[in-house]
Amino acid sequence: xxxxxxxxxxxxxxxxxxFNFERREVGARDILIEIQFCxxxxxxxxxxxxxxxxxxxxxxxxxxxxGRVAQVGADVKKFKEGDFAGVGCFVDSCRKCENCADGxxxxxxxxxxxxYNSTEMDRKTPTFGGYSSQIVVDENYALKISDEENLAxxxxxxxxxxxxxxxxKRFNAGKxxxxxxxxxxxLGHMGVKLAASMGAEVTVFSHSPSKKEDARKLGxxxxxxxxxxxxxxxxxxxxxxxxxxxxxEHDLNMYLNLxxxxxxxxxxxxxxxxxxVSAFSLIVNNRTLAGSGIGGIAxxxxxxxxxxxxxxxxxxxxxxxxxxxxxxxxTLKSDVRYRFVIDMKSL
Amino acid sequence: xxxxxxxxxxxxxxxxxxFNFERREVGARDILIEIQFCxxxxxxxxxxxxxxxxxxxxxxxxxxxxGRVAQVGADVKKFKEGDFAGVGCFVDSCRKCENCADGxxxxxxxxxxxxYNSTEMDRKTPTFGGYSSQIVVDENYALKISDEENLAxxxxxxxxxxxxxxxxKRFNAGKxxxxxxxxxxxLGHMGVKLAASMGAEVTVFSHSPSKKEDARKLGxxxxxxxxxxxxxxxxxxxxxxxxxxxxxEHDLNMYLNLxxxxxxxxxxxxxxxxxxVSAFSLIVNNRTLAGSGIGGIAxxxxxxxxxxxxxxxxxxxxxxxxxxxxxxxxTLKSDVRYRFVIDMKSL
Numbered sequence: 181x182x183x184x185x186x187x188x189x190x191x192x193x194x195x196x197x198x199f200n201f202e203r204r205e206v207g208a209r210d211i212l213i214e215i216q217f218c219x220x221x222x223x224x225x226x227x228x229x230x231x232x233x234x235x236x237x238x239x240x241x242x243x244x245x246x247g248r249v250a251q252v253g254a255d256v257k258k259f260k261e262g263d264f265a266g267v268g269c270f271v272d273s274c275r276k277c278e279n280c281a282d283g284x285x286x287x288x289x290x291x292x293x294x295x296y297n298s299t300e301m302d303r304k305t306p307t308f309g310g311y312s313s314q315i316v317v318d319e320n321y322a323l324k325i326s327d328e329e330n331l332a333x334x335x336x337x338x339x340x341x342x343x344x345x346x347x348x349k350r351f352n353a354g355k356x357x358x359x360x361x362x363x364x365x366x367l368g369h370m371g372v373k374l375a376a377s378m379g380a381e382v383t384v385f386s387h388s389p390s391k392k393e394d395a396r397k398l399g400x401x402x403x404x405x406x407x408x409x410x411x412x413x414x415x416x417x418x419x420x421x422x423x424x425x426x427x428x429e430h431d432l433n434m435y436l437n438l439x440x441x442x443x444x445x446x447x448x449x450x451x452x453x454x455x456x457v458s459a460f461s462l463i464v465n466n467r468t469l470a471g472s473g474i475g476g477i478a479x480x481x482x483x484x485x486x487x488x489x490x491x492x493x494x495x496x497x498x499x500x501x502x503x504x505x506x507x508x509x510x511t512l513k514s515d516v517r518y519r520f521v522i523d524m525k526s527l
Numbered sequence: 528x529x530x531x532x533x534x535x536x537x538x539x540x541x542x543x544x545x546f547n548f549e550r551r552e553v554g555a556r557d558i559l560i561e562i563q564f565c566x567x568x569x570x571x572x573x574x575x576x577x578x579x580x581x582x583x584x585x586x587x588x589x590x591x592x593x594g595r596v597a598q599v600g601a602d603v604k605k606f607k608e609g610d611f612a613g614v615g616c617f618v619d620s621c622r623k624c625e626n627c628a629d630g631x632x633x634x635x636x637x638x639x640x641x642x643y644n645s646t647e648m649d650r651k652t653p654t655f656g657g658y659s660s661q662i663v664v665d666e667n668y669a670l671k672i673s674d675e676e677n678l679a680x681x682x683x684x685x686x687x688x689x690x691x692x693x694x695x696k697r698f699n700a701g702k703x704x705x706x707x708x709x710x711x712x713x714l715g716h717m718g719v720k721l722a723a724s725m726g727a728e729v730t731v732f733s734h735s736p737s738k739k740e741d742a743r744k745l746g747x748x749x750x751x752x753x754x755x756x757x758x759x760x761x762x763x764x765x766x767x768x769x770x771x772x773x774x775x776e777h778d779l780n781m782y783l784n785l786x787x788x789x790x791x792x793x794x795x796x797x798x799x800x801x802x803x804v805s806a807f808s809l810i811v812n813n814r815t816l817a818g819s820g821i822g823g824i825a826x827x828x829x830x831x832x833x834x835x836x837x838x839x840x841x842x843x844x845x846x847x848x849x850x851x852x853x854x855x856x857x858t859l860k861s862d863v864r865y866r867f868v869i870d871m872k873s874l
Binding site for chain 1: 625626629631634636697764779780788791794795796797798801802803804805806807808809810811812813814815816817818819820
């Protein structure tokens with residue numbers, strides 16, 4: 181077994197602390213990644229604090245992982261030592277069900293093995309995430325990273341990037357389309373960069389007037405301060421697609437009303453409470469409200485390659501792991517532009 | 528002006544009573560239809576009772592109209608005297624906006640002229656519906672009825688038929704697809720007939736065990752008595768498409784959870800209150816919740832032709848107009864299989 185250092189939470193109310201644990205030996209199809217950077221996702225905080233229920237402790241969070249391949253198993257084909265690799269939200273799945281077969285491993289009918297706060301497919305061995313020195317993962321569940329220049333900015337692509345790329349592609353965001361991005365945080369700022377790169381006319385909807393200049397720099401063409409539904413009414417029926425990245429409670433109907441005939445709004449944030457949706461908001465203009473959950477391995481690789489080609493990375497603030505508590509508090513206050521990333525050298 | 532007899536409501540609390548009014552003279556592009564049958568739609572009751580607000584009185588309801596063409600204007604091309612014609616939920620629109628141009632007149636950006644409880648495009652002349660002896664309508668907003676055998680059963684196609692046909696087509700219901708129809712009323716029974724005719728495997732979800740045999744006769748392959756979410760859990764992730772026709776308050780998440788990856792549920796009923804939708808229900812499996820509102824003229828004609836070809840009509844109970852109060856009460860109790868249609872000879 182491979183001795184590994186990390187940071188873990190012991191309970192929903194304890195802070196993260198140094199934690200030593202073991203990873204499995206590198207199997208024939210495994211690679212060992214020396215983790216260099218790991219992004220901090222809002223869902224890390226939800227899970228550490230057991231806000232979604234069912235959390236498993238000790239918990240080593242982190243599913244925006246990038247690093248250097250330090251060792252490869254005998255049968256590994258995709259990677260060689262010295263390559264750069266990433267790991268996202270899951271590390272295995274059943275590989276046989278219709279969702280796995282179609283490249284949607286994230287919706288594996290046997291439940292994918294999440295990168296942390298989960299178990300391997302044996303349903304016994306706990307999984308530990310990227311706030312750690314190294315990780316062993318089957319090569320099929322690791323991503324190739326071709327761009328070695330800004331690994332810290334690439335880490336958040338493994339979750340925030342794919343979460344926004346997938347629905348933008350699914351709903352054909354591109355030239356001639358008016359796209360709205362609701363919320364300018366970790367997900368939203370990636371949504372703006374990606375939608376703009378695809379050629380869409382991008383409008384950011386935000387509560388914070390202070391983000392206007394940022395929105396422009398990220399590539400947005402318009403900025404709307406979200407107030408009451410009345411303030412939004414001149415924009416009714418103008419948008420082809422809206423990506424709603426907000427995970428706080430908010431009024432969906434106000435945004436649905438902005439959609440043209442046949443337009444779609446996609447939720448990628450998960451507010452604690454269910455949202456109220458009026459049937460009229462959907463029936464008028466044959467509108468669609470959809471959800472989107474990360475992406476499969478093939479699509480995540482496609483997104484990484486797309487980002488490398490278009491020079492897209494996340495805007496990050498790099499911290500040593502010793503500042504994790506402060507980073508969590510600031511994440512909750514949206515006081516980061518736009519993603520914290522832990523430098524694992526600090527471990 | 529053409530003297531016309533009908534039934535109208537004077538206020539939200541008055542019953543429908545005989546009412547004499549005038550239709551416009553037949554213009555160059557108009558046709559005059561002697562109304563033979565008019566269906567009773569649940570929305571007639573909502574509007575008569577001003578349950579959606581803004582009702583205009585006196586109100587002659589009715590938007591499931593079929594009859595014989597008694598006169599045609601000089602420039603009419605689509606109809607000749609003696610033809611059979613139908614009128615649905617709207618009688619005019621701006622004809623210029625992008626929705627009109629694309630054949631979605633129901634979503635006209637200037638607001639279509641509804642068949643009743645509305646005004647003509649001059650925004651002054653009130654419109655009166657099909658609970659009447661005759662109607663004058665621009666030929667472009669009238670539908671051709673090729674099947675003259677069961678006009679009473681065809682009338683409800685103009686609303687209940689197109690409302691269910693349009694989303695089934697939009698989401699490609701057909702062979703190899705598992706389709707759920709929620710609610711077996713006026714809309715639901717059309718949904719079952721249409722989805723089955725398209726080749727889908729159809730499951731009816733209903734609260735009423737008494738409707739099981741009917742569901743089978745209408746073409747459904749399976750029947751599920753809707754109880755708690757737990758009872759439904761074995762069906763989770765099994766459906767490609769669900770058509771939700773229920774206009775009473777109900778739990779949408781229970782049905783969303785039945786959808787496969789990429790599956791869609793479409794609302795065509797309008798409950799008074801907004802529904803609670805959990806983001807998780809949509810994000811897991813990349814699910815879609817959409818709305819659908821009737822159909823444009825071209826699609827309504829396509830539906831009528833499709834129904835004629837496949838021998839599909841609505842199951843109706845024909846009543847004289849003098850029984851309208853009783854029919855409304857029975858409609859509210861779902862005590863009709865499956866649509867009341869008024870025989871206008873009774874006027």
